[in-house]
Amino acid sequence: MESHDLKTLLTVDNRLIAEDIQAILEEHEIYTILFSDNSAASIISTYSGLNPIEAIEIVLESQYNELVQ
Numbered sequence: 001m002e003s004h005d006l007k008t009l010l011t012v013d014n015r016l017i018a019e020d021i022q023a024i025l026e027e028h029e030i031y032t033i034l035f036s037d038n039s040a041a042s043i044i045s046t047y048s049g050l051n052p053i054e055a056i057e058i059v060l061e062s063q064y065n066e067l068v069q
Contacts, residue, residue, distance in 0.1 A: 006033065006045040007052050010059065010067060015040055017064060024062050030055045 012018040015036065021044060022032045032055075035043040059068050 008043055008045050009052055009055055010044045012044065012067060013040065017067070018044055021059060021062070021064055021067075024064075025055055025058060028055075028058050030058065 009032065010018075010021065012021065015034075018034055022034060025032050025044075033045050035045060056068055059065065
């Protein structure tokens, strides 16, 4: 898979929160990859074949809705 096959969904300052969001999305069969240059922060990306809007809606319905801008 090439990097252009991915779309950035969220940037999160807390790796544990990023992993929680990743788990929530995977419960809905939306598979993600976490990227990080910093061990404390992460960028959550989804495969471009999936609808990023659907993933954002799932995050909005979660306890992490304030992280979506």
